[in-house]
Structures are given as C-alpha cells and as structure tokens.
Amino acid sequence: MSDEDKKATPEAGTEAGPTRDAPTGDAPTGDAGPITEAGSTKEATVAAAPAPAPAVPKAPAKPAAPPLELSPAGKALADAVAGLGFDLGEARPDSWGNPTFEVAPDRLVDLGTALKAKLGLSYLACLAPLDWPDRWEVAYHLYDFERKTWLALKTRIPKDQVQIPSVTPLWPAANWYEREGYDMYGVEFAGHPHLARLLMSDDWQTFPLRKDHPMDLEGGY
C-alpha cells in the first residue's frame, strides 16, 4: 500500500497542476459544446440536466423535490476529495445525501488514481452510462469504507464522440460494467482490455438501451 502511495503521490501532484484549468482551457479546442457548459455551470446541472426531454409536458402542480443536502458522511468525503487538489467545484448531493462531482473525461483516470491511492476508494460499486439528448454521461459510484458513504463521479462526452477512458486498470470491477456499457449504449471505453458484447450475442447489431432504440424489434434485428 505504501509503495503505491509513494508512486501515486508525485504523479497526482504533477498532474494536478497543469490540469487544474483544463475544463476552461481544453474545451474551446474541440467543439465540445456541452462539456464547456457542464464544466462551468456545475451547480445548475441538477436542475438543468433533466430538462431536455421534449416529449414530456411540464406538469405544473407537482410536489417539488425536497431540498437536497449532503449527509454528514458525504460532507466529510466531499471535503476530503476537495483536498486532493483537483478543481472539481462544489459537491452536489443526490437524494440520499451522497456527494456527486463532475469531472472532465481526460482527468478521470488521474482523479481515480488519486482517489484510490490517497483516500483508499478501491471499491467500485456501480457504473452506469446515460443517454441524454445532447450528451453521453457515465456515472461511477465508489464506496468509501472509512466514511460509510458513496461517492459519485460523473463524466460527460458530446453525442458525436463515443470515446471515454476506461477505468478497468484502476478498478477491475469496472470490466464487465464497461463491456455492458458498450453493449447497451455503444460507448467505447478506450483502453479496455476486451471490449466485446457481454449480454447480447456476439452478432447483435444494435445498441438496445439508447433512447432512439425501440422497445420491441418486430421481425428480428
């Protein structure tokens, strides 16, 4: 453990410097419109993110969602993550008080390495891709045994790009989750050791969980 610690510490330290202003510095070079927006307006994303669903009419007389706040354990974990020196902005709570951080795809592996080495987050509980109308999103849920809470990392890529760095070398549990993500959404996890279909048969043609994929496939595929 201590070996890893020593190895990872300088790496993370050097990485943290140049990448600190990556979200603002990187985004204009690529035409990653949604990423810039996401990077700059972190706090507004809870309210803004689910909004683009054109099919659903706004129901006015709805019980509003209760105000969100971090659980005490989540607060402690969020502070610890903020102390790592990655400029992640403020943690956003989900409805169970777990902190959520946005992270740009190119810093994901660096952040993951630092989290694993310095905070001991080696337990990847869940990995879920999402298909939003304007972007792909991948949510990683890590469990912290010390503070007894989950940490969510979110990374997003524009619709026309389906490459995202793989975290399988960091967390072996991600192996099948990423294969499933590829199988269901067609999101490619660059650097994955064996990115093949997992749940569907090898010769399956479509990506079933994409939003434009129909529920039923009449007449085969």
Next chain:
Amino acid sequence: MSGLNMIEVRTEEMVLNMGPHHPSTHGVLRLVLTLDGEIIRSCSPVIGYLHRGMEKLAENRTFVQYPGIIDRYEYLTAMFTGVLYSMSAEKIAGIEVPEKAVWMRMIMMELNRIASHLFWLGTYMLDLGANGLLFYALREREMILNLFEEVCGARLLYSYACVGGVRFPNSPTFEKHCREFLKLFPDRIKDYEAIVTDNPVFLERVDGVGVFDRQACLDYGVSGPPLRSVGVKKDLRKDNPSLFYDQVAFDVPIGTRGDTLDRYLLRIEEMRQSVRIIEQCLDRMPAEGAYKAKVPAVIKVPPGEVYFALESPRGELGAYMVTNNADKCYRLKLRCPSYNHTQFLPVAIVGQKVSDVMAIFGSLDVILPEVDR
C-alpha cells in the same frame, strides 16, 4: 533405474464447456473452462442467456406498473427489489411512508432473507451431492411462503411494495402465524446444523476450499456474505441504514478464514439474526395506522437522481435512478451483487480443482436473472 528411459508425458489443455444448461449453475450461466488435468487454468463466464431488458422496461413502464415487473429481476428476494425501486422513487420525490408500512416492509424483507438463504442451503447441498437437506430446507421455506401468501396472495413474486408504502394491509392473523413460525424456526436451524455443520463429508468438501483474497474481493466489488467471509464488515443495514434498521438490535457476523465453510456459517447465523429482527419489528409495529401514503393515481417524480442500496441476502442490491418529471424513470441502473460475483468467479476458481468449481460457485449464491437482467 538409470537404464530406464523416462517416457515423456505430454499433456494438453482441455477446453470444457459448462452450460448454459447445467444443473448446478442455477440458471443459464455458461462457463468456458480450460483444464490442465484437474486444475483449472482459465475460466471465462458467458452471460446474457436471460437478458430480458429490465432496464429498458423501466424506461417504458410507469412507477405504478414497474414494481410488479421488478420482482422478476430477482425472484428469490422479490420483496427486496420492490422495496428498492419504491424507495428510490420515494427518496427523489420526498414521499413520506407511514410508519406501519416501513415496519411491514422490514418484516417481509427479513422473512424473505430467511427464505432465500433456505433455498440456497437446499440447492447448495444438492450441488455438493447431499439430496436430503433440500426437502428439510424447503419445508421451512414453504412456511414462510404461507405467510407471504396470507398477506399478498402470491408465493414467489409478490408485487408487495409500491411507491408510498405497501400494496396490501396486514391480515388479522398474520402476526400470530408469524410468531408461531419464529418460535419454531430456531430449532429447525439446529436441525440443519446437526445434519450439516459437523458432517465430515461436508467439511471435506468446503473446509479450506475457495479461500478468497481480501483485496481481490474489494477490487471486484464483491459484497454480502462472500465479502464478510474475508473479514470486511460491510453490511448496509448497519453502515447505511435505511428503513428502521438503525432502531433494531442485531449482530453482523463476519468470517475469519474466507473459505467456503465460512460463507456457509455466515448465512446460517444471518438467519438467526433475521429472526431477532423480525421479533423486534413485530413488537414495535403499531397496530393501527395507514399502510400506504396518499399518492396520486399517476405518480410523477420530479427531476433528480439517487443511488440507493439495500443489503439483500446476496449483497449490495443497488439502484441508480434518474428521473425526469415524468411518470417513468429516465434511467434505472440496477446494481446487482451477483453480477460482480460472477465477474469475480474466474479469480476465485483459477488454480482450483474442477470438482470444487460448483462448491465455490454455489457459495457465492449467484442467481442468474440478476446477472443478466
């Protein structure tokens, strides 16, 4: 001796296909094993033979319809899945569940935990070649199913929990019957232990077999009894209590050796602890009160997201739900312990003998619809 020429024996590795139709895989898992003699050199599980599109269905079925479907996702612990889905939606929407409904959910979940462990016990012994215990274990399981039937009319898939509470009120005789069962059951556990625990044939098959590595378990996201068998004390009922688990007293047994025997002993002990929990729940459950909160006929959940998890008999049963102010969820990712356990299987069995595959695989208590969804 020196005059004898040693005959050079060359062995070839053999590829052995197990499944997808195999009596010991408890479903439709396919394992491709590479064998060197009796030793397993590599193993690659092939899954997806029961992929039924649960997550796609969640995006196409309303909050009222889906609790009935999600039972099929994990049919041995159907009470847990319904509660998981309902509570995720309740967390986002901020729906308060009446106290009585929470206690009822807890009672049902713990009864279901016992039923699931009993079924595991019976079929695991079947895998190890002991036919008899299946009949004993399923006899007690039928008693629990009778209780479920009394409350919600179904034996296996209950559709019991719904957003806002539970779907059925308590039957007047439920408490009496439940207490009768709780009184009788600890003695029955003693019976199983008398048959199995000190049985030398059983010990030969499990003692010291399939010792898991602690760090590998953490890396692969193993949870539940397999994780506790290597000495990691992770029980979401204690660590991240939902429902009223923080108000009842119970112990979380953990193992020391991390072998198959430990996982068996943990499950036996968990059944005893579940009996304790149910007794406390019955004592504390209010006699009167609503069993369901007032929710509109068409439930719409405001935008939000939650990762919610329960400690199911197999481990961390989680759901990542994203909602969109619609009557359906925008995305539901089901995090199932068996998925990680199946992924962990190659790590656990490489280097072991082929006859131990089913002893180790059975001790993980994998259930295939949970893997494939």
Next chain:
Amino acid sequence: MPPELENNVGITTIDALYNWAKSNSVWPLGFATACCGIEMIATVTPRFDISRFGSEVFRATPRQADLMIVAGTITKKMAPVVKLLYEQMPEPKWVIAMGACAVAGGVFNECYSVVDGVDRLIPVDVFIPGCPPRPEAVIHGLMQLQKKIRTESMLDRQERIARHLAYQKELSDEATRRHLGDDTKLQLPGLPT
C-alpha cells in the same frame, strides 16, 4: 378361457398398456431458466410431491428425458440452445410451456431480446399460464399431458414424428428468420476469443 384363469387374466390392447406405462413415468428435463424454475423445484418437494405422478426423476441430460418443462423466459440468445436440447431428446417426447413467459413472452413480451413464446421454436403439448404458475397448476398440466399421452396410438407414432418434423421445418423457416437471423446461428456460438 379355462375357469382357473378367469380372475387372473385381463385383456387389453397393447396401446393401452404401453400408454399406461408411458404416462406414469414421464421423466422431465430439469430445464429452468427463470422464476418458474423455482416453482418447478417446489413441485418436487414434499408439500406438492410430483412423484405421486411418476415424474420426480428430473434428468440433467436431455438424452434421458421424455418431457421438457420449459420453465421461464426464453431469450433470443438462449433460443438456439433450447432447440438443440429439444432435438437431443429421444422420441417419444413432449413439451410443457410453463408460465406466461414460455407461453407468450409474459411481461417481457415487448422486449427486444425475448422470444414471444417457446412455441415459436419447438412444438408445445401443454401450456400452463400463470406468472409463475403455482405448483398445483404444474401438476394439473402434467395430468393433462398424461391424458393426452393415453390417447396416442403406437400406429400413429410415425405420423406424429412426421408432423413434428414438418412443424419444425415450418417453424425453423419462420422462427429462424424472425429470431435467429439465419441457419448458421442454430449452432452454439463459438468459444470467445
């Protein structure tokens, strides 16, 4: 008939005798894919005890089985395996589709990966509805099958096999197109690289 044999000899047809024997020793294939499999196992236990009907001998291999109880959802990935298992069973053979999924796809009927009923793949003799059917329903289904077996005649057997084959050919033409793509996929997919 000599008087001393009057109480000791019965006269029957070979068909009746053969069918009586067949119908009381239907050995099922333990083929459980999903939830219904649990209820199928519950049928074996003392509370329901399917051995009263001579069917408690669940075989692991299709080559020793007479009856295939398809208990659970059949997915498109599983479909070639189901066909293969059915074809490995020796004649005479029967199929029970147990549960809504095996009958018509059940609640998963609309799903992209699910075959809408096992009768798209293999001929079915008895359908048991329910989600899942209770063990009593399974036993009732078995009794219906026994009733059907008792009406068969040995002379019809060739015809029955021919009918099965014709049905299968028709099915495989239609079903493979619908669910399996083309004929090559009827074999088990190869080992992963």
